Amino acid sequence: MKFLSRPEELVLLAVWRLKENAYCVPIKKQLVKSTGHDWSFGAVYDPLDRLEKKGLLESYLSDPTAKRGGKRKRIYKLTPNGIMALIEIKTITDEVWDGIPLKVLKEEL
Amino acid sequence: MTREKFKNPPKLAEWILSCVYPDRGDFTSVGDFREEYLEVYQSSGRLKANLWYWMQIVKSIPGFIRNKSHWNTVMIHNYLKIALRNIKRHKTFSFINITGLVVGMTCSILIMLFIQYEISHDRYHENADKIYRVLIRQPNDIYQGIDMYSISPPPLKAALMNAFPEIQNAARILRTEGLINYKNNRYLESRFFTVDPEFLKIFTFPLTAGDRETALNEPFSILLTEEMAEKYFGDEDPMGKTLNIDNTYDYQITGILRNIPGNSHFQFDFLGSFSSLYPIYGDYGDRFFEDWNAYQVKTYVQLHSSSDTGEFNSKFPVRLEKYRGRPTNDEIYIQPLTNIHLGGNVNDEIEANSDIRYVYFFSAIALLIMLVACFNYMNLSTAGAVQRVKEVGIRKVVGASRHNLVYQFLGESLLFAFMALFFSLWLVKLLLPAFSSLIEKELSFQVFNNIETFSGLLGISVLVGILSGSYPAFFLSSFLPVNIIKGKLISRKSLNKSSGFRNTLVVTQFAISTVLVICTIIIFNQLQYIRTKELGFKKEYIVTVPIQDENLKKNYGPLKYELGQYSKIADVTVSNFLPFSVENSQAVDWDGRPEDGPDFRYLCVELNFLDFYGIELAEGRNFSNEIATDVERAYILNESAVRVVGWEDPIGKRFRCQRNVDGQVVGVVNNFHCHSLHRQIEPLVIFLFDDSGWWDVRYFSIKISSEDISGTLALMEEKFEKFSPYPFSYSFLDERIDMLYRREQKLGQNFGYFTFVAIFIACLGLFGIASLTSGQRTKEIGIRKTLGASVSSISFMLTKEFMKLTSIGIIIAFPVSYFAMHEWLKNFAYRVDIGWIPYIGAVLITVLLSLGTVFFQVFKAARANPVDSLRYE
Numbered sequence: 015m016k017f018l019s020r021p022e023e024l025v026l027l028a029v030w031r032l033k034e035n036a037y038c039v040p041i042k043k044q045l046v047k048s049t050g051h052d053w054s055f056g057a058v059y060d061p062l063d064r065l066e067k068k069g070l071l072e073s074y075l076s077d078p079t080a081k082r083g084g085k086r087k088r089i090y091k092l093t094p095n096g097i098m099a100l101i102e103i104k105t106i107t108d109e110v111w112d113g114i115p116l117k118v119l120k121e122e123l
Numbered sequence: 124m125t126r127e128k129f130k131n132p133p134k135l136a137e138w139i140l141s142c143v144y145p146d147r148g149d150f151t152s153v154g155d156f157r158e159e160y161l162e163v164y165q166s167s168g169r170l171k172a173n174l175w176y177w178m179q180i181v182k183s184i185p186g187f188i189r190n191k192s193h194w195n196t197v198m199i200h201n202y203l204k205i206a207l208r209n210i211k212r213h214k215t216f217s218f219i220n221i222t223g224l225v226v227g228m229t230c231s232i233l234i235m236l237f238i239q240y241e242i243s244h245d246r247y248h249e250n251a252d253k254i255y256r257v258l259i260r261q262p263n264d265i266y267q268g269i270d271m272y273s274i275s276p277p278p279l280k281a282a283l284m285n286a287f288p289e290i291q292n293a294a295r296i297l298r299t300e301g302l303i304n305y306k307n308n309r310y311l312e313s314r315f316f317t318v319d320p321e322f323l324k325i326f327t328f329p330l331t332a333g334d335r336e337t338a339l340n341e342p343f344s345i346l347l348t349e350e351m352a353e354k355y356f357g358d359e360d361p362m363g364k365t366l367n368i369d370n371t372y373d374y375q376i377t378g379i380l381r382n383i384p385g386n387s388h389f390q391f392d393f394l395g396s397f398s399s400l401y402p403i404y405g406d407y408g409d410r411f412f413e414d415w416n417a418y419q420v421k422t423y424v425q426l427h428s429s430s431d432t433g434e435f436n437s438k439f440p441v442r443l444e445k446y447r448g449r450p451t452n453d454e455i456y457i458q459p460l461t462n463i464h465l466g467g468n469v470n471d472e473i474e475a476n477s478d479i480r481y482v483y484f485f486s487a488i489a490l491l492i493m494l495v496a497c498f499n500y501m502n503l504s505t506a507g508a509v510q511r512v513k514e515v516g517i518r519k520v521v522g523a524s525r526h527n528l529v530y531q532f533l534g535e536s537l538l539f540a541f542m543a544l545f546f547s548l549w550l551v552k553l554l555l556p557a558f559s560s561l562i563e564k565e566l567s568f569q570v571f572n573n574i575e576t577f578s579g580l581l582g583i584s585v586l587v588g589i590l591s592g593s594y595p596a597f598f599l600s601s602f603l604p605v606n607i608i609k610g611k612l613i614s615r616k617s618l619n620k621s622s623g624f625r626n627t628l629v630v631t632q633f634a635i636s637t638v639l640v641i642c643t644i645i646i647f648n649q650l651q652y653i654r655t656k657e658l659g660f661k662k663e664y665i666v667t668v669p670i671q672d673e674n675l676k677k678n679y680g681p682l683k684y685e686l687g688q689y690s691k692i693a694d695v696t697v698s699n700f701l702p703f704s705v706e707n708s709q710a711v712d713w714d715g716r717p718e719d720g721p722d723f724r725y726l727c728v729e730l731n732f733l734d735f736y737g738i739e740l741a742e743g744r745n746f747s748n749e750i751a752t753d754v755e756r757a758y759i760l761n762e763s764a765v766r767v768v769g770w771e772d773p774i775g776k777r778f779r780c781q782r783n784v785d786g787q788v789v790g791v792v793n794n795f796h797c798h799s800l801h802r803q804i805e806p807l808v809i810f811l812f813d814d815s816g817w818w819d820v821r822y823f824s825i826k827i828s829s830e831d832i833s834g835t836l837a838l839m840e841e842k843f844e845k846f847s848p849y850p851f852s853y854s855f856l857d858e859r860i861d862m863l864y865r866r867e868q869k870l871g872q873n874f875g876y877f878t879f880v881a882i883f884i885a886c887l888g889l890f891g892i893a894s895l896t897s898g899q900r901t902k903e904i905g906i907r908k909t910l911g912a913s914v915s916s917i918s919f920m921l922t923k924e925f926m927k928l929t930s931i932g933i934i935i936a937f938p939v940s941y942f943a944m945h946e947w948l949k950n951f952a953y954r955v956d957i958g959w960i961p962y963i964g965a966v967l968i969t970v971l972l973s974l975g976t977v978f979f980q981v982f983k984a985a986r987a988n989p990v991d992s993l994r995y996e
Contacts, residue, residue: 037151037155038151038152038155039155039158039159042159054179054182055152055155055156055159055179056183056186059152075151078154081157081158081161082154082155082157082158085151085153085154085157086151086154087151087154087155088151
């Protein structure tokens with residue numbers, strides 16, 4: 015399987031975390047919270063679209079709500095492939111980070 | 124609820140957003156933005172939230188543009204490639220299409236240049252919008268059918284300046300001839316103006332030397348154009364030199380003018396100072412400047428500011444007697460400078476003016492020709508559509524929307540239009556000198572120097588592109604891919620509709636062409652009629668010499684004697700006017716004349732005049748030198764005069780004109796055309812001039828033999844110059860008569876050319892259609908032939924359809940051209956009957972041309988071997 019880009023990885027993870035509520039606005043919020051950077055909508059739409067094309071995400075439309083001016087939400091959900099991808103990322107990341115405590119890196123500054 | 128409402132993002136911003144996200148179906152993203160907006164609103168207030176929302180949109184613009192333009196270029200690239208491939212593949216049609224457009228555009232551009240030139244007259248003066256010409260209406264003196272005069276008396280200038288404070292400058296122009304001499308470089312100059320110093324303030328003709336403020340202040344100052352400076356001085360510097368005028372006065376040169384542009388309503392070569400007139404007129408000088416009867420100068424005024432024009436205009440006409448002090452019916456009118464050239468002629472114009480109607484007329488022709496060319500393009504592209512059905516189908520299947528296709532085909536026609544523009548610019552450059560000499564104007568053509576011309580040309584080609592591309596674009600884009608794939612190609616209904624449309628176009632084209640052909644034939648008929656009409660006097664081999672010099676009048680006796688010695692000169696006579704154009708009239712009186720009876724034109728002639736010109740008497744006798752009283756008391760009338768008076772038997776009746784002596788009518792001449800054929804023959808009285816009548820004599824007429832004309836002319840020159848210091852100038856009578864109809868002749872010529880062009884384009888189109896449709900019917904023809912049809916019957920069948928269209932066009936053209944020409948012929952009092960001949964001629968021309976055009980295509984199709992066309996079935 016091909017490697018995902020960093021934003022795609024973060025978005026995929028955010029979708030998994032948010033479960034039933036995974037549509038654009040909370041995803042964005044989640045990303046802001048965990049990365050500390052500001053994310054624009056475009057920066058979220060793009061990885062979402064790409065992930066969906068790659069078959070890692072699937073989406074459906076919710077009922078319209080008044081809060082959104084009568085617009086529907088597009089809610090994303092991980093496909094089995096998506097979960098597989100997360101597992102792979104987690105494995106690889108843990109592998110490559112193995113035995114490197116944060117303290118050591120900071121001391122080298 | 125109301126609070127909720129306020130939390131909506133700005134409507135406009137949201138609308139823009141929803142526009143750039145058309146593919147997101149139900150706009151979930153718009154909803155996302157709205158939610159985020161709400162949050163910003165709650166945390167930081169409305170202002171911040173709005174700002175945030177707008178920033179989102181602004182930030183997205185660069186990306187949006189990049190994205191859009193990328194895909195557009197890709198598509199344009201593709202469209203261009205396909206268009207060029209099509210041009211290459213269908214060489215004949217591309218050629219016909221482009222040729223039609225090129226020829227049409229070239230004509231239109233030439234006509235446009237002409238119109239631009241006509242409109243540009245006198246507009247280059249800085250104060251052009253503030254300058255007016257003063258006109259005088261003399262209701263009692265109608266000359267050439269017009270009672271408006273461009274001449275006014277000299278004291279009017281001061282009177283107007285006093286009465287109208289809004290006038291800033293006023294200038295008078297006195298136009299004369301002058302015999303100009305510098306070191307024996309001697310010419311008679313007819314474009315000599317004597318003007319007030321304000322002339323150079325009102326009209327901003329540029330000076331290359333001299334000071335425009337002071338150049339005309341002193342008496343005997345003169346300015347001349349560069350052309351004249353070259354003519355008289357060659358390489359010398361003319362400034363400060365002296366020119367001798369009329370062998371009497373020495374003028375000092377105080378300035379050089381740049382040559383007067385052709386688009387000026389007056390042309391001059393010399394400007395003399397008005398103050399010179401005091402010494403020149405001598406005793407009469409002071410009186411001349413106060414003489415309300417001296418209708419000799421032209422007066423122009425310039426206002427302080429252009430905002431006064433409306434009010435100033437509304438103050439006119441004014442009665443002249445307000446200033447003159449003596450009762451008169453004359454009225455003062457004003458005419459804006461920029462209206463003069465296209466306003467038609469008033470009396471005593473310096474140059475013949477044009478007429479706004481001619482501008483309209485040529486615009487109409489340009490438009491018609493352009494239409495014919497556009498129709499060609501529409502026609503051929505629609506007829507050729509079948510060949511592109513598959514392309515359209517594939518594009519649609521792949522996802523092109525209808526407006527994509529419309530853009531594509533419009534773009535293609537624009538491409539054609541611009542290619543045509545390119546060729547026609549080149550052609551215009553090539554043809555411009557010929558066209559300039561044809562219309563006798565110096566047109567210039569600079570595409571890139573003049574932003575108006577440039578944008579005009581671009582405008583024309585865009586218009587042509589859109590006009591000619593519109594129908595094919597909508598037609599082609601309307602095919603349904605389902606039908607194409609089903610093999611139906613085009614639905615029967617739309618095919619019928621399109622061929623109906625095409626037929627209408629062909630009919631219109633031929634209607635337009637036939638109208639033009641009929642008009643041309645009628646115009647030429649009328650011109651022929653004018654040329655050959657018996658005028659009632661002889662006009663061949665007669666040389667006319669205008670008399671400029673008193674010396675010639677004084678020495679007429681000896682001159683006539685010496686000329687008479689020469690065998691090639693048959694006779695000599697003098698008169699106040701030449702018989703084809705008797706212009707002045709006199710008050711006349713007879714027993715029982717009503718109060719408001721008309722004035723009569725008059726000819727003041729020498730004894731032998733009637734014999735000289737071969738004017739025949741209807742009754743009575745000619746003047747005779749044996750009857751002493753004839754000089755003062757004999758009158759000969761023309762038949763119109765007799766009819767106006769109402770005499771049964773005019774001979775011996777009392778008659779009198781301004782000469783204050785009662786006389787008798789001794790004879791009546793047959794009506795001869797003493798005016799151009801535009802006008803009815805008016806009442807005319809002929810009498811002999813006595814010694815005091817010499818001042819009125821203006822022309823010598825000399826009848827010469829047809830042999831050795833140049834020798835005779837040389838002899839005449841020698842004799843005339845013996846008695847007069849003026850150079851000998853002459854013209855032939857028949858040429859002068861032709862000059863009366865110059866405008867019509869030019870019109871006829873131009874009409875002929877443009878008609879040819881229109882027909883050419885129409886036939887080009889017909890040729891294209893014929894080859895296309897017969898190409899599409901090869902299979903049908905093949906089957907017919909195998910079933911036994913002959914070549915001739917198939918040719919007939921195919922030709923019949925085209926001829927049907929041509930005939931309908933011709934029939935429509937009949938009434939249209941009849942009414943147009945009926946109007947035009949009203950300009951002539953003497954005119955041809957329109958009759959049937961022009962119509963038959965036009966039918967023959969149009970039918971033969973269109974037959975010839977389709978024949979080859981049809982014949983080729985009919986001759987084709989059915990084996991070839993049916994082999995693949």
